[in-house]
Amino acid sequence: MSILHVAPVLGVLGLLVAWMIYVIIKRQPAGNSVMQEIAEAIYRGAMVFLRREYLVLTGFVVVVGALLAYALGRWTLLAFISGALCSMLAGFFGMKAATRANVRTTEAARSSGQDKALMIAFGGGSVMGLCVASLGLLGLGLFFLLLHEVFGGDLSRAVILNGFAMGASSIALFARVGGGIYTKAADVGADLVGKVEAGIPEDDPRNPAVTADLVGDNVGDTAGMGADIFESYVGSIVATVAIAATGNLGGAERAPAMLLPLLIASAGLVASVLGIGSLKFLTRLGPAAALRIMPLLSAALMLGATWWVVGSMGVSIGGRPTMGVFWAVASGGIAGILIGLLTEYFTSAEPMLKIARASETGAATNIIIGTAVGMQSTALPVLAICAAIYAAHEAAGLYGIGISAVGMLATVGVTMSVDGYGPIADNAGGISEMSNLGPETRRITDGLDSLGNTTAAIGKGFAIGSAALTALALFSAYTSSIGLGEDGLDVTRPEVVIGVLIGGMLPFLLASMAISAVGRAARAMVEEVRRQFREIKGLLEGTAKPDSERCIDISAQAALREMVLPGMTALFAPVIVGWGLGPEALGGMLVGATVCGVLMALFMANSGGAWDNAKKYIEKGNLGGKGSDAHKAAVVGDTVGDPFKDTAGPAMNILIKLMSVVSLVIAPLLR
């Protein structure tokens, strides 16, 4: 067994661990018949949507794959399909676990208490986390082996790996945008009629859109988020390999430099498993502390291993001392943590309180201040990214920028697990509300849910930060591939400036598409819920059942229909600009898109998160509490924030990565 076998073997082992966790969760009691029925409806809804979504995507993969095979050969095709398949599998496994864990979390909260419930919810999330990391390592590891066995390590063939990243990116775009539209159409629709018009509480079983809303949490926050992070994970590794393969390194350094990202990611997977395993001990510090310390612990382990690997491999990048690579990895890891914490601050501390207080003068001031907070929140994360780039480049040149993204993402197994915990806890709360469990159970699930909101906010910040660094790494790989030489990418040239302008405009256009899609779908949902309240006799009195299936169908159809246009835009924009205006304009476009995409993502995610928490803060009884005018204003802000933070915002992450990957893939054709 050579060093090349490390990644695929660890990938298989990681999948085994995930499978064991899944089996253990499935064995837990699933509660009474009402709970099981609700859970079954969520499970079925989620799986039906995933099947339909994957059916559409298969058609898409076949078409794009044929084009790729024609233009770049069958190996790139194989890599593209593998990348897409791994992404789909990660989404499928993760969602299966999440939709099994949700009701079991509720049941544990009812019969065993908080610690057990936390373990199950987190366990469910960890299946997603481990699958993302393991499938990434397995897939990329196998292609590394393939490069070695079939092509005898011919470096020029490393471009095949770009196809793998493109496969992952393509699925991610549709999964994120489709999932985002699904979940927010249901959420906004349910809230507008249920909470605002009919005056019934959130997650009330009488509301026909509530099941769709719970399905949406899985479709958007589990499958969508998983595909997003999978893309970053794969993208960062592939970008670093591409920089090593094509960049300005001495020939002798190439092979270890290409292998290193995979080894660091392998170390990260082991560190993640250890971190996840430590939950039992960490829960003694309380759930919040446990979920906060665990990623730090894994990051520390990963960095320790990286120090050892970098030292013992004796890699030398651009003639610099080897340990520079370690510092680049560390800069990415630290920046990721920092951005997460900054996101938490803006969505839950003083800025959030400002929004809550502004609600007292009405919906308009709530929106005005929420927008201002979101815009303001972009500054420090951007500076953190700048600091990481600067440090990484100082430490290890262009290669350092790639490997620092790997450093941020290596422990994805654990960060994604914490992330995946959120929607399960959210679902568990919804199920306990819908099946009318007692206040004690509800208190536990509410607590877990509230913790899930914090982890979700941190996770969103992390997703944006990692997307930014990955996109910049991919951009570096792209410019490295098109062989700009000494001139570089001169932004004083008009075609580059035009590229930057067009690139900057695309995030705005895509955000507009995503937000409009939610608006349209939510409108259809509102009309359906109103119709059911009107036509189904006894529904509001609780004597008749709502037709949840119809609502699930509306969300699913809207998601599948509306994800196509933004998806195609992101996919074809680089192709059109690359061929129409040339590879340098395309480089400019990537810069513009990355900058505006990151800023818009931060703005929308943080505004949305802060509006959400401001509403929750008032609902806890502050500033007049539920039913007050301030609360009504805060509900408007929360509703506006929904498509911001869960549809358009996350779509930015994918947009910038997908466009960079597509550019990297077509780079050989543009030279």
Add this chain to the structure above:
Amino acid sequence: MSILHVAPVLGVLGLLVAWMIYVIIKRQPAGNSVMQEIAEAIYRGAMVFLRREYLVLTGFVVVVGALLAYALGRWTLLAFISGALCSMLAGFFGMKAATRANVRTTEAARSSGQDKALMIAFGGGSVMGLCVASLGLLGLGLFFLLLHEVFGGDLSRAVILNGFAMGASSIALFARVGGGIYTKAADVGADLVGKVEAGIPEDDPRNPAVTADLVGDNVGDTAGMGADIFESYVGSIVATVAIAATGNLGGAERAPAMLLPLLIASAGLVASVLGIGSLKFLTRLGPAAALRIMPLLSAALMLGATWWVVGSMGVSIGGRPTMGVFWAVASGGIAGILIGLLTEYFTSAEPMLKIARASETGAATNIIIGTAVGMQSTALPVLAICAAIYAAHEAAGLYGIGISAVGMLATVGVTMSVDGYGPIADNAGGISEMSNLGPETRRITDGLDSLGNTTAAIGKGFAIGSAALTALALFSAYTSSIGLGEDGLDVTRPEVVIGVLIGGMLPFLLASMAISAVGRAARAMVEEVRRQFREIKGLLEGTAKPDSERCIDISAQAALREMVLPGMTALFAPVIVGWGLGPEALGGMLVGATVCGVLMALFMANSGGAWDNAKKYIEKGNLGGKGSDAHKAAVVGDTVGDPFKDTAGPAMNILIKLMSVVSLVIAPLLR
């Protein structure tokens, strides 16, 4: 008299025409005593604010001027002070005319009918338009003469002109941001309490904040807009001169290339005066057509003159055939018109109707769709700017980009006149409402006001487009000045990427500051208006008078206090990045700021304009009309849009120009 005397002589003549128009307006009847009293209060409020603002700015000019004198010598200081002074004078003259024309427009509507009222309102606006163009020509023309007389045409001394542009920019920033905060604090405050809480109509004399609102129209839309356009006008000329002086042109071509922008601007001023003079004939086609055709007429005249000048001067740029310069000028002129029309479409056609319809499902959907429309509206204007850059560069190289901005701005005399008409018509409507004039008068002033909204929307689009092209021209001048040589500004280098990221973040940060400032000031205004309604007996019954002075003072103080931080940020960011990270990072920062700034400006201006018009559309009786739930939702959107379109959005224009100018000025110190 040499060709160098053309610009200053025309500048003086233009000022004379403006003065004549002012005298004619002042001679018109000013209505009954109630009207005169209201007008006097507006006049006094506006003048007091301007005096206080200019006092603050004088202090600022002295401090920055001292730094400039120390670093760059006394000639740059002189230019800086002259630029600042010309900008202040243009604002002062324009506002004086506007605050005299408003009540006379109302009186003309009452006693003479629509045509006379239109003539007076437009005449008032044309004083601003002519002062902007004439003072720009006069100031720059005199410095050209100075360069020739004192330094014998030593081209290296042309950098002195940059100081003039920086003076104009500095005043513009504070005037725009301060004016924007002033007007929106009053507007939002008046609406939140008056319309929403007390249920009294807009511009009702019982509302203590209404006079402040009317003062705000002058302070923000007249003085602020004038300073903004003056900055673009001066900036585009100075940038083109700087490109000609430092760029890669053959030595023999320099002198005519440096003179040309001034000559084109001179032709534009003459064309503007002719356009303004043609109003009497054009009104036969109706007011809307008149104001729409006039700028086109002037642009055509200016282009004809440019064709002749370029041909007869025999300029040759970079060895290309001379007529290329003409096409570059034309590309800018056409792009400016296109962007204006696109702005009108998004704020008043189908996209606006979508927002109006979304209001039926509440404030949240109104905001969601409004945001989506604003983001979507960025695409086509950006493509228009790209097309202009491309065409200009194809036609005349880097110099073409500068001269195309001049082409867009040469007929500023007439475009700014049309723009300046808006707030006067708005004020005239407010005065007729406050003095309880009959429905017939109100019908005329409403019609003129509504036309003013259209011209304001077009004007905003034009301001953004011209800011974009000017900023790009200044950016080109900057990169040309720091002497990058063959390498260009390589955006694959990390310090440049960091610059782009920081630059991209600044518009978000500044927008956040501006929006928060309005939020805070509006809150103070709301509390004051509530207090007066509560404490002044008989106020709501109409038997007691409100204390308007207090409200005017709140707006003024807030504006002066809140304009400092964003102003300083914009001013010092280039200095800090330039020294801290180097001239190339600063170049990157300008690119990032320009792209994000233009996009944010378009997004916020068009969302805001569309929300405003959606509300007006409902108020005309559509979708339930005034008082319906849809109307309430639309009022929320309009209130959110106020700081978007009138404070934060316009601040973007200045931000990108000011940062570019500052960079250009400090460029010699960074080399």
